[in-house]
Amino acid sequence: MALRRVRPDRFTLALLATVLLASLLPCRGPSARIADGITDGAIALLFFLHGAKLPRAAIMQGLTHWRLHLTVFASTFVLFxxxxxxxxxxxxxxxxxxxxxxxxxxxxxxxxxxxxxxxTSIAGGNVSAAVVSASMSNLIGIVLTPLLVGLLLASHGGGASWQGVLDIMLRLLLPFALGHVARRWIGGFVDRHRPLLGYTDQGTILLVVYTAFSAAVIDGLWRDTPISALLSTLAMCALLLATVMPTLTWAARRFGFSRGDEITIVFCGSKKSMASGIPMAKILFAGQLGGLGALVLPLMIFHQLQLMVCAVVARRYAAHGTRPVAEDDREAD
Structure with a gap:
């Protein structure tokens, strides 16, 4: 049914429940400091496991399909x-x-x-290229995202500082590098227990969301944020996706990529990671936790929106082969 395309998944429902809990029972005082320390440890573990998960062969393979990866990185770190x-x-x-x-x-x-x-797999794209491109994007993002944040947000009144950039490299890149080195000994265990990494991702995000929204609610988040601004945020996130996805489709065809590579470019180049973004936000904006709740709201909105839109586009690619993604699709699943 068409309704299935827009039905929130369990993790989205857990996020909404966490925001509701923080709104009704915000964490404050000593308990907030304890929760903050636990969250820092969970973030370090998360990036350690991500490092252990990434095979060195994937990094080397990324050098061979450089045109595709360069297109994805240009979308992720330049176009956006x-x-x-x-x-x-x-x-x-x-x-x-x-x-x-x-x-x-x-x-x-x-x-x-x-x-x-x-x-990419659902749509019939180049899955191996997607694995490399998405993994390399996250690896490069550990360094490049804080640099972009320092340039963009600091120049537009944001609270991120260059000290935050250094902190994120130390507190995220170092655990990631240690995890990658440790893959020699624990890689098999991590590969056999992939759900462990998924639970770590989700648990860490929920912890950060709860502490961030607790501080934001105490500082008057819902009192100072009008409904019109939330709806406008949704519209702006939709506008970003509506611009990027057709642009990537056009660019992939313009530069002669195969259909499988086009699919990889469209899906890898239009996504933004909440698993990396929320932990990064906590470190980069550590000095203004009261404002962190509002800062991660657009990411939470974009996350759900990209899942719903990409589900529709992936089914369209799979069902209609090379038919352009901009065509209307009125078939029910």
């Missing part, structure tokens, strides 16, 4: 940030300052891994 800056007049007119900074932050993030690969 430029679009975020282009939306500045609308952002200042329709959003609160923190929500617009959150939209800019979304534009700096790396691609997702799991969903990019899954949608």
């Amino acid at each position: 940030p430029l679009l975020g800056l282009a939306l500045m007049p609308l952002g200042h007119a329709l959003l609160t300052p923190q929500l617009y900074l959150g939209v800019l932050f979304v534009c700096t993030l790396p691609s997702t891994v799991q969903s990019s690969i899954a949608f």
Whole structure:
């Protein structure tokens, strides 16, 4: 049924429940400090496991299909940030300052891994290239995202600092590198227990969301954020996707990529990672936890929106072969 395409998944429902819990029972005082420490440890474990998961062969393979990966990286780290800056007049007119900074932050993030690969597979794309491209995007994003945040958000009134950039490299890149070195000994265990990494991803995100929204609610998030600004954030996220996905489709065909590579480019180049983004936000904006809730709201909205849109596009690719993704699809699943 068509309704199945827009039905929230269990993790989205868990996110909404976490936001509701933080709104009704915010964590404060000593318990907030304890939760913050636990969250820091969970973030380090998360990136350690991501490092252990990435095979060295995938990194080397990434060098062989450089045109595809360069196209994906250009979308992720060039096109998106430029679009975020282009939306500045609308952002200042329709959003609160923190929500617009959150939209800019979304534009700096790396691609997702799991969903990019899954949608590429459903659509019949180049899955091996998607694995390499999405993994390399996250690896490069550990370094490049904080640099982009320092350039974009700091120059537009954001609270990120260059000290935060250094902190994120130390607190995320170091565990990732240690995990990759440890893959020699624990890689088999990690590969056999992939759900472990999924639970770590989701659990860490829920912890950060709860602590961030607790601080934001205490500081008056819902009192100071009008409904019109939330709806405008949804519209702005939809506009980003509606611009990027057709642009990538056109670029892939213009530069002569195969259909399988086109699918990989469209799905890997249009995604933004919440698993990496929310932990990064906690470190980069550690000095303003009261504003972190509003800063990650656009990422949560974009996350759900990209899943719904890409599910439809992936089914269309699979069902209609080379038919353009812009065509209307009125078939029920």
